[in-house]
Amino acid sequence: MMGCQRRRTLVSGAFLLPRLLCLMCFAVISLAENTEMVNVVTERKAEESHRQDSANLLIFIMLLTLTILTIWLFKHRRFRFLHETGLAMIYGLFVGIILRFGVHVPQDLNDITLTCAVNSSPTTILINVSGRFYEYSLKGEVRDSKGHDVPNAEMLRKVTFDPEVFFNILLPPIIFHAGYSLKRRHFFRNLGSILTYAFVGTLTSCFVTGLVMYGCVVFMKAIGQLGGDFFFTDCLFFGAIVSATDPVTVLAIFNELKVDVDLYALMFGESVLNDAVAIVLSSSIMAYQPEGDNRHTFDGSALLKSLGVFLGFFSGSFAMGAATGVVTALVTKFTKLRDFPLLETALFFLMSWSTFLLAEACGFTGVVAVLFCGITQAHYTYNNLSVESKSRTKQLFELLNFLAENFIFSYMGLTLFSFQHHVFNPFFIIGAFLAILLGRAANIYPLSFLLNLGRKNKIASNFQHVMMFSGLRGAMTFALSIRDTATYARQMMFSTTLLIVFFTVWVCGGGTTPVLSLMHIRVGVDTDQDNSVTAPDGMTQRSTKHESAWPFRLWYTFDHNYLKPFLTHSGPPLTSTLPACCGPIARCLTSTQAYENAGQLHDEDTELILNDGGSLMYSDMTVSTDAQGMPTASSQLYSLAGTSDDPLDRELAFGGTRLVLPTDEPPDPLTSFPPPPPSPPLTDPLRHRV
């Protein structure tokens, strides 16, 4: 069983077939010209099957349509206890019940069984039919007659997707959208904490869950409740897949109620990154294959190999994603593609998609690459896009995300009844719920304590409780668990995971509003206003700089002085930041707009470089620093931020929404500020403190 790799996983029986998507990708039917009667029959069958596929896909479309209409009704009447994803699951459940118990399709098994002397199952075989060769491709193993005890097995099989569909079609837009819509300012402000939760936390959670599950499994074995093998690596794998949190339901409510932006950033950032961690972690655990016969014992070198796989996959995927993002930024910067929003949007879409393909072609994890591509696109490329393309790309990925997400959740509901190999074991299920509770607690509370030692802006205990409570499981957990349902252990995991997702989405998701009021979390925070002044209890009031450790500050400076000017139209001209020897290159790479925009707010999402010394810094030109022609909102932000003289504070103040404190200085964008210090900004003597 451990022989399975991360892709093309074991599938028992023929129950997981890409029948629905066959509609998109028909198997080509070859016909012998001489045997026309046979052909007509085959064609009729093929046409019948095509119609069936269309009808099945239609069921899903209708489901989604119904979900949309109901969710409109909920939003219209301001029901907040059920999110669209929860609703999609409920509708999926109903359709699953109907398909399983309501519809009776006469079975039509015209399969011909050949008994041939081959001792392996190749992916492709050629069959010699009276002198003509036909090519057949392997679809899967058919297990005994196991599937036939369920009525309508054929029907259920038809509404079952190939699990790879999730990884190759449905997850990428969801993950890209998450990266693309990260509220960058708060994300970067809390980067240290987010990375800690996402990496250390997810690893902790994985191992705690794995250990608890191993205890549970040993107990089950002792009392004879285990019907098959279940190794420690399986437990760890389970820990990895249930460690990916997906609080989409909670975040939607946060957004609607305007909950504290830092809490939002922490939870969203963690959930986005731990998806990536979980997928790479599960691949690494699957790659743990000690040599020799005793394949389920501890082996140092295999462990090291797994660690290497983890680091390799992660860094490789990261590099791919960042690379295509950078290429897109450069292309959009150095061409005037923005005059043609359609071309620009198409290019953006294709480049982002090519990240996925590139990563997969190189053997890395496409989904992870797409995440980092999304973040890079949002951080750099977005600033180069025309106004129309900005809204087009946002809306496009918003739509794709919405459709894919609701599709996955309604499919989850359906699977509870249409999947034919469920293993529901009450001991395992209780153990699993206990394990994820402990795992989540082991992630949030100790790490928050440690982080609070370093953070000036403490994470309050009520925030910690909300984060603990909001550990919902969603699309990624489901996709990882359905990817491989070949063995008893995996089937039990899959069934349990399904229940975990249902429970967390309905109960935790539905209980968000009560929990928020129970925990006295302030709602209705206007994100465009400064909310640090009236920060909730545990948050002390600090400017951004204090909250960032020096590696992040170094990164900010580098990004602000070199990467932004290189990749976008904003930032100080490279001619001023690069050493003099690089002058010609710098002039080449700096767009004319950078000079024009040098002292201006480029747009809301571009960091403001507020008159960085004006003509003092730039020897070859004088920079106009007035803010004329700015949109109203930006101008307002501008004047608010004009009071902070710390470039990092100011920069972050315009990444998304504003959090820095206004001082008593009259806002005046025309005031000349001293140039930003080339030394690490911690030494900036002019910083305002509160």
Added chain:
Amino acid sequence: MMGCQRRRTLVSGAFLLPRLLCLMCFAVISLAENTEMVNVVTERKAEESHRQDSANLLIFIMLLTLTILTIWLFKHRRFRFLHETGLAMIYGLFVGIILRFGVHVPQDLNDITLTCAVNSSPTTILINVSGRFYEYSLKGEVRDSKGHDVPNAEMLRKVTFDPEVFFNILLPPIIFHAGYSLKRRHFFRNLGSILTYAFVGTLTSCFVTGLVMYGCVVFMKAIGQLGGDFFFTDCLFFGAIVSATDPVTVLAIFNELKVDVDLYALMFGESVLNDAVAIVLSSSIMAYQPEGDNRHTFDGSALLKSLGVFLGFFSGSFAMGAATGVVTALVTKFTKLRDFPLLETALFFLMSWSTFLLAEACGFTGVVAVLFCGITQAHYTYNNLSVESKSRTKQLFELLNFLAENFIFSYMGLTLFSFQHHVFNPFFIIGAFLAILLGRAANIYPLSFLLNLGRKNKIASNFQHVMMFSGLRGAMTFALSIRDTATYARQMMFSTTLLIVFFTVWVCGGGTTPVLSLMHIRVGVDTDQDNSVTAPDGMTQRSTKHESAWPFRLWYTFDHNYLKPFLTHSGPPLTSTLPACCGPIARCLTSTQAYENAGQLHDEDTELILNDGGSLMYSDMTVSTDAQGMPTASSQLYSLAGTSDDPLDRELAFGGTRLVLPTDEPPDPLTSFPPPPPSPPLTDPLRHRV
């Protein structure tokens, strides 16, 4: 050979495989748990194949990216001789050449050949491998060793799509977009002529082309140049597939140069509808199967059956498309979904897609249904959408159309070299070019003559020449011809079609601008201004009413009085148009906005019902007829159109752009006009004539 149905067509050899899309829809690889070594090998191969698929798809994405960048350069520099589709073909050609002659992939044939005693080739077989059953699905027939004379056969096979991909993924968005972006005012204004060209013209063209080709084939047989069977039905089939014109290149230039809107409407309307006619026609010809042995002779009942198939497919698909359009209109009208543009857009997208699935599930033609769905959505649903959804849906389908179209054209270029069974026969090719020339001429000139007998607004001879010249062949012709390349005849057709597409896109497309100036076609017509005043030579100046035959006028009245008010928020309230006995139903179905909007211009795309009698007509309320709160552009249109008192003229004046004549009356929207006559408007005594 004639046994082939419209779907799941004959494919010779294994050269048309859905390898690329396999990336999206992986075949599930089943693994025997006991034979781990074999599994690891199989998995590695599967992973290898997945990587290869990703890389292949990446090639196409890169091609499209390159096309976008180049076309930006062309647009930037205002090169008009090459359209993006032509460019995509050229890049496709280059990649095809590289793949064919440049790349050498070591062949890895691990196929196992089983010689078994079966006398048919079923779609699914079960193979018993040492006691375990594996399911295999048919991929296609492998022809002798024909494919092996081409180097890199395996590689070329991998970059080859299943032709059904075109019909099920790429064509629907293109066709929907065409329907959704029909300039409705000019479309309806010229509806009679467009329908004549599209139906009568395409049929004429099909039969003329078929006859010429039959002559050519007979000649070739006589001189021994024909290497296989070629029946009259094949010739007709060829006529059907090359009758679908696709002047996308020409229309893009028309749009850019602002060529006369009527000419644009005629050509665009014809090309949109003749796609539908061609696809249904080719299905009907394939359905022509005389009984008995002599299968290629004339048979009256088979002909009648074909005719029935044609009418059935067409009307069924039309009904499906219109039905889902109407349902979407009703849903968007009676819910307040417009408050949530994302939900609205998602619903719109899903409903439009479900049209395709519904039609396919019922055995009709999805592509045709999608076309009529698009027209219905544009005519009714669009008016109910929120402003944001209007732009979102337009932009979404614009993007999908752009990507799909360029993908098809670059694939066309690739196919010239990657397709391994080309049959280039110089006689056939020359004959085909002659045939399409004659076929197009037999469509345009006689029909224009006949239409001009009835039209007040004559189609000038220079317009006819441009229409003749603009008979480009494109995506639909390609998709229809690649659908079935099993026999010698079909292969020859496919190769010839490819050349026809290349020639027409490059030569006719590139020559558009010279031809326009040669034909003295006026360019730079501002579509928002009245261009009838300065109409080009052949066009006499008439108001809309004169140009419409009575069936169309009946339809307009019905649409305006009943359908629009029922399906949208605009139009006169049903309470005023329906008889008194239907009062309660009418009140139920009329939205409150309809009362408010009754005398107003709802928006630019909604027909204006200009103070239709005010309180005179509507017994239960008084209608305010001032134009307050209108967007500037609309107000301008409003005041321009306020001078025409014929409701049809006024209505049409706001369907898209304005063509009616301004009179000397001072424009005053507040002026009360008499109620529109309930009798056919031809008797309207107040109509202004020029």
